Amino acid sequence: MRKALSNTLVNLGKKDPRILLLTGDHGYSLFDDFRRECPTQYINTGIAEQNMVGVAAGLARAGFRPIVYGLSAFIPIRVLEQIKLDVAHDNLPVIFIGDGAGFVYSQLGTSHQSTEDIACSRAIPNLSVYSPSDKLELEQCLNIAYQDNSSVYLRVGKADLGDVHQMELVIKPGELVKVKSVDEGRYSFIATGSMVKTAIGVAGKLSNNIEVWSAPFIKPINRLMVEDICHNSEAIVVFEEHSKCGGLGSLISEIAATSSPVKILHIAVDDKFSEKCGSYEYLLKEHGLDLDMAHKNTLKFIEGL
Amino acid sequence: MSFNPKKLRKTVLDMAYIGSTAHIGCAFSIIELLSVLYKSYLNYPGNNPTNKNRDYFLLSKGHGVMAQYACMRELGWLNDDSISNYFSDGSDLKGLSDSRIPGIEVTSGSLGHGLSVGVGLAMGAKIDNTKQKTYVLVGDGEINEGPIWEGAMFAAHNKLNNFMVIVDENGFQAMGRTKDIIALGSIQSKFESFGFDAITVDGHDEVAIDKAITRLWKGDNAKPKALVAKTIKGKGVHFMENDNSWHYTRLNEENYQQAVSLINDSKA
Numbered sequence: 001m002r003k004a005l006s007n008t009l010v011n012l013g014k015k016d017p018r019i020l021l022l023t024g025d026h027g028y029s030l031f032d033d034f035r036r037e038c039p040t041q042y043i044n045t046g047i048a049e050q051n052m053v054g055v056a057a058g059l060a061r062a063g064f065r066p067i068v069y070g071l072s073a074f075i076p077i078r079v080l081e082q083i084k085l086d087v088a089h090d091n092l093p094v095i096f097i098g099d100g101a102g103f104v105y106s107q108l109g110t111s112h113q114s115t116e117d118i119a120c121s122r123a124i125p126n127l128s129v130y131s132p133s134d135k136l137e138l139e140q141c142l143n144i145a146y147q148d149n150s151s152v153y154l155r156v157g158k159a160d161l162g163d164v165h166q167m168e169l170v171i172k173p174g175e176l177v178k179v180k181s182v183d184e185g186r187y188s189f190i191a192t193g194s195m196v197k198t199a200i201g202v203a204g205k206l207s208n209n210i211e212v213w214s215a216p217f218i219k220p221i222n223r224l225m226v227e228d229i230c231h232n233s234e235a236i237v238v239f240e241e242h243s244k245c246g247g248l249g250s251l252i253s254e255i256a257a258t259s260s261p262v263k264i265l266h267i268a269v270d271d272k273f274s275e276k277c278g279s280y281e282y283l284l285k286e287h288g289l290d291l292d293m294a295h296k297n298t299l300k301f302i303e304g305l
Numbered sequence: 306m307s308f309n310p311k312k313l314r315k316t317v318l319d320m321a322y323i324g325s326t327a328h329i330g331c332a333f334s335i336i337e338l339l340s341v342l343y344k345s346y347l348n349y350p351g352n353n354p355t356n357k358n359r360d361y362f363l364l365s366k367g368h369g370v371m372a373q374y375a376c377m378r379e380l381g382w383l384n385d386d387s388i389s390n391y392f393s394d395g396s397d398l399k400g401l402s403d404s405r406i407p408g409i410e411v412t413s414g415s416l417g418h419g420l421s422v423g424v425g426l427a428m429g430a431k432i433d434n435t436k437q438k439t440y441v442l443v444g445d446g447e448i449n450e451g452p453i454w455e456g457a458m459f460a461a462h463n464k465l466n467n468f469m470v471i472v473d474e475n476g477f478q479a480m481g482r483t484k485d486i487i488a489l490g491s492i493q494s495k496f497e498s499f500g501f502d503a504i505t506v507d508g509h510d511e512v513a514i515d516k517a518i519t520r521l522w523k524g525d526n527a528k529p530k531a532l533v534a535k536t537i538k539g540k541g542v543h544f545m546e547n548d549n550s551w552h553y554t555r556l557n558e559e560n561y562q563q564a565v566s567l568i569n570d571s572k573a
Contacts, residue, residue, distance in 0.1 A: 046462075051421040051455035058425020061410070062433070063357070082452075085412045086422055090404055 001159035004135035005097075006033050008142045009067065013038035016065060016146075022056055023069045024049045026099070031069075053079045056094050057086035065093055065146070071105070072098030072114040076121045076153055084124050088151045091126040095145045101131075101157040102194060102241035103274065103283040113283075115269045119246025121153045122219045129218040131155040131248075133196035134164040137216040140171050148173075155218075157241055158194040158280065164214060174222040176229070180212035187302065188229050190215055191239035192248045195267070195289070199239040202295045206302070215248055223255055230260035235305055237265045237298050241289060244268045265301040267294050306379040308340040310511075314541045314568050316375035316388060322561040324392030326400055330539035330551035332372040334475040334508070335442060338534055341514045342440060343376045354382050354408035360437055361426045363411045365419025366444035366473060367402035368552075373409065374398060382408045417450025419443065420470060424456045427468035427529075438522075442471045446478025449487045454499065457529075461500025464527035469518070470496070472531065473508065475538040477549045496531035508534025542567050 010033050013019045021034055025047045035042045045052040049070055056066035068075060075098045076083050087094045098117055105112035122129045128148060132138040138156065145152040164179055171177050176190065180200055186209040191199035196214045203210040213229065215221065230236060236256070238249040249266035256262050269287050276286060284290040288297065317332045342362060350356045354377075364373050377383045383398070390396050397406060401414030410426070411419045423441035430437040443453060460468050472492050476483055483489055493503040502524045506517040514534065521530040538552075539545030542564045556564070 045459060046455075048452075048455035048459065050417075050452040051424070051459055054418055054421020054452060054456065055425035055428065055459065058422040058427070059429045060425075061422070062426050062429025064429055064432075081415060082418065082421075085415060086418055089412050 001135045001138055001156070002030060004139050005142070005156065006030055008139045009034050010037045012142070012146055013041050017041065018063065019065045019067060020059060021067050021069065022052050024052045024074065026070050049074045049079045050082050053082035054086050057082070057092055060087070060092035060094050067095045067097065069097045069099065071112060072101040072117045072155060073112050077114055077117055080120055080124075083121070083127065083151070083153075088124045088127040091150045093149045094151055095142070096153045097156060098153060099156045101155045103280055103287070104158050106274075106280045106283040107277050109277065110273050113274060115241070115243045116246070117153075117155060118218055118240075118242050118248065119250070122246070122251070126151050128152040128220065129155065130216055131157070131192040131218050132216045133191070133193055133214050134162070136163065136165045136169070137171060137177070137214065141216055144173050155193060161194055161197050164196050164200070171216060174217050174220050176213040176215050176222065176225050178211065179214050180210070182209055182211055185209060185211040185232065186234050187211070187237070188213060188233040189237045189239065190229065190248070190252055192216070192218065194241045195239035198289070198291055198294055199237070201291045202237075202298050205295050206299065218248055218251060221251065226252060226255045227259045230256040230262045233262055235263045235265070235302065237267060237301065239267045239294065242268055243271065245271055263305060265298060267297060306381070308344045308376060308379055310336045310340050310541070311568055311571060313340060313372060313375040313379070315565065316378055317371045318556070318561065318564050318568065320371050320374065320388055320391045322556045323389060324400075325555045326371070326392060327553045327555065328368045328371065328400065329554070329556070330477070330545055330549070331366065331368040331444070332370070333540045333542070333545065334536040334538050335369045335372050335473050336541065337509045337511050338442065338471060338473065338514060338536075339372050339376050341511050341518070343380065345515055346438075346518060347440070349380075352380060354380075358435065358437065361410055361423060361439040363419040363423045363439070363441045364402050364409070365411065365413055365423075365441050366416065366447050367413030368444070369442075369473070370400070370402045370409075373402070377408050380408070416444070416447040417452040420453050420456040424460045424465060424468060427460070427465045428463060430467055431463070431465060437467065439468050440471060441469070442473060444478070445472055445474040445476065445483050445489060445492065446486075448472065448489065448492070449478070457496065457499040457501065460529040465529045466527050469521060469530040469532060470501070472533045473536055474533055475536040477538045477547075477552070479552060481549060492533045493531070496533070500528060501531040502526065502528045503531035503533060505533040505535065508536035509540055541571065
């Protein structure tokens with residue numbers, strides 16, 4: 001997934017010399033190819049994220065196409081006000097890439113973990129929010145963000161989980177992507193980012209009447225598709241490596257409550273910080289997001305319907 | 306068009322009275338600075354505030370925006386109705402800068418934003434090799450904000466000699482004197498140590514301001530520029546001068562008339 005990120009950045013940079021890649025001293029080897037291929041389009045703004053976003057806003061006003069890279073704990077969380085006032089307020093064409101979302105930096109602790117970024121960013125007018133699950137979605141989300149010519153937050157989570165999509169397909173802006181089809185679906189799982197694979201895993205352990213959808217676009221999302229899924233399902237389970245407050249689960253619930261009420265289970269992060277140090281898998285367990293816990297909780301939910 | 310400080314202050318008073326608004330003192334301290342900039346430095350081809358070859362002026366201390374509105378009226382970018390309807394329901398001009406108004410480059414009021422945006426504009430002009438200049442006016446209270454210094458380091462590192470920060474050093478911030486809240490020491494020395502060419506000037510002396518800006522631009526080096534303007538909060542109406550209550554106080558008919566008379570009778 002990181003190779004796809006690097007390749008897509010290089011392709012965009014070579015195609016459009018107005019693209020400038022700004023990093024707040026993060027990324028390490030991720031930008032080796034970009035720096036080699038587009039050396040004058042790479043700017044390390046130093047460890048000063050607030051200034052970086054302001055500078056990106058100025059560059060966008062001057063006709064450039066800045067792509068701002070950081071860890072999602074900092075981009076968008078640390079700089080939320082700069083994104084709101086300096087960029088999104090005027091819908092300037094700046095793409096924000098927030099890497100390592102969720103519990104990727106499990107052992108580094110709270111400062112580097114982000115489970116509130118979708119909630120915060122999706123409440124900002126004009127700002128689109130994308131959350132790809134694998135390299136195919138990432139590449140297309142980034143290209144769509146570039147074509148949008150507006151303000152976009154691209155959330156990149158755990159990057160080495162393998163591919164969700166086994167064959168080429170074209171994803172359309174706002175649409176959910178079906179990743180597991182069944183003849184007669186009774187339940188639907190909707191997941192985003194790293195949790196799409198978990199949702200597929202849970203569905204595989206349960207029954208064969210579960211459809212699984214990936215939601216690479218949190219905002220704007222195709223509401224009619226969500227309404228249809230809710231309307232045609234006996235129950236919904238939403239999976240995300242994000243807080244239960246304000247993320248994809250909240251979004252699906254908001255849409256369902258308005259048009260197609262359905263029971264919804266939310267497999268996501270409770271309203272609390274991580275307590276312990278440990279591997280990524282350990283932290284997923286701590287928050288009940290590992291495959292076993294997700295399976296147990298989903299089974300309990302379905303049995304209780 | 307006239308950028309006569311008396312006329313600009315009169316417009317500010319009219320707006321403040323009509324809109325029953327605060328921040329009069331914040332606007333009065335920057336009148337002469339804006340007058341010199343709009344009269345002699347800011348280049349807007351075709352008098353078009355959105356011309357892509359314009360110079361950039363960013364009022365980062367958005368609390369002084371009535372002074373900028375007064376100048377924009379002189380330029381013909383705002384009509385008299387927008388002045389006489391200030392703060393009425395459904396009107397466009399707000400109490401703090403809004404970048405959706407042509408001529409205003411940054412949405413401010415939350416402080417510490419404008420300098421970084423200006424640095425980005427200046428960097429863009431450098432990359433494109435244009436002659437555009439960028440001016441960012443910040444308050445002395447505003448430079449408590451961390452991003453000001455992040456942006457200052459970045460501007461110096463990137464040798465943005467097309468960039469000028471102007472500090473309105475009126476000695477006050479919202480809750481009192483800067484020296485009692487966060488003492489700033491020498492602002493000029495601070496910017497010099499961050500890699501700027503800097504000059505301190507009487508911020509109400511138009512001739513001195515003009516000379517200082519010219520001198521800064523003529524500096525034959527690759528440094529960004531800082532103009533530190535010593536000003537008086539509330540300048541022009543003696544009962545407002547250095548009285549921080551005029552950060553908040555609204556005008557009534559009596560003190561409005563009194564202030565207008567004082568400005569009309571003043572020399573400048």
